[in-house]
Amino acid sequence: MSALSSTTDAGLVARCRVGDDEAWEELVRRFSRYVLAIAQQGFRMSREDAEDVFQDVFARTYERLGDLRSDDALRPWIAQLTRRTCIDRIRSGGRELPDPDVADRERDETLERLDEALSVREALEAMPDACREILDRFFCRDESYAVIGAALSLPAGTIASRISRCLGKLRAQLEGREPPSRPS
Amino acid sequence: MMDEMYDEEHIGELLRVLRPAPEAWIQAAAGLPATRRAIEQIAALAGMDAELRREVLADLEGALQRAGLQPDPTLVAVLRDRL
Numbered sequence: 113m114s115a116l117s118s119t120t121d122a123g124l125v126a127r128c129r130v131g132d133d134e135a136w137e138e139l140v141r142r143f144s145r146y147v148l149a150i151a152q153q154g155f156r157m158s159r160e161d162a163e164d165v166f167q168d169v170f171a172r173t174y175e176r177l178g179d180l181r182s183d184d185a186l187r188p189w190i191a192q193l194t195r196r197t198c199i200d201r202i203r204s205g206g207r208e209l210p211d212p213d214v215a216d217r218e219r220d221e222t223l224e225r226l227d228e229a230l231s232v233r234e235a236l237e238a239m240p241d242a243c244r245e246i247l248d249r250f251f252c253r254d255e256s257y258a259v260i261g262a263a264l265s266l267p268a269g270t271i272a273s274r275i276s277r278c279l280g281k282l283r284a285q286l287e288g289r290e291p292p293s294r295p296s
Numbered sequence: 297m298m299d300e301m302y303d304e305e306h307i308g309e310l311l312r313v314l315r316p317a318p319e320a321w322i323q324a325a326a327g328l329p330a331t332r333r334a335i336e337q338i339a340a341l342a343g344m345d346a347e348l349r350r351e352v353l354a355d356l357e358g359a360l361q362r363a364g365l366q367p368d369p370t371l372v373a374v375l376r377d378r379l
Contacts, residue, residue, distance in 0.1 A: 137326040144322050145314035170325035229313035251311035279304040
């Protein structure tokens, strides 16, 4: 977890604007999963196309950060930038977007789900290290109890109960029963 | 904060949705400010010396390599535009 993990999106943008490279790296890390998921899940891109989109999106973000009207609007701005970059990529490859009505509806549903997932991710990032790491390893990296136990020096038999306990804390945080350490 | 109540199974499903991006991709994007500064430096030097500018334009990849940068097509295009 970097020292900037608890910085708000607006705070990161302000620091990036004055040339803070660490803030820029945190911004990239914070939105990396989201950008990748929009490309791969929202637009069903191959890994190669997703990589190009990923690099283009962050290059455009870097170049256009000064155009962002409200520093708090970073997330929807990056989402919109990613959508546009994906569409440009598909069109430049001579491909057509699938049936517009169906595709748009499905894509909107997917992007809504990704937005929800990012809110959960942000809540996860605000959790204490021990919970964040075990939930990330289990749910996001598909690691087995044995692998998690070995990596975190925990008996494999205790992993399930720890995951359950941490999920409960994450749920409480999402429902506002526990204050997040980083405001969104 | 979320508007609706979440059960833990649903939270788990949402956690699974956002997979980590490859670290190399993140490192490449995180290195953008340093990369752009190096390009600005090449452009600034080329702006002061017409002969150097011609040399850089004739071998954009080489100029990027000499600055310690990987001359991928995107960077070559950025440098060309900058010049």
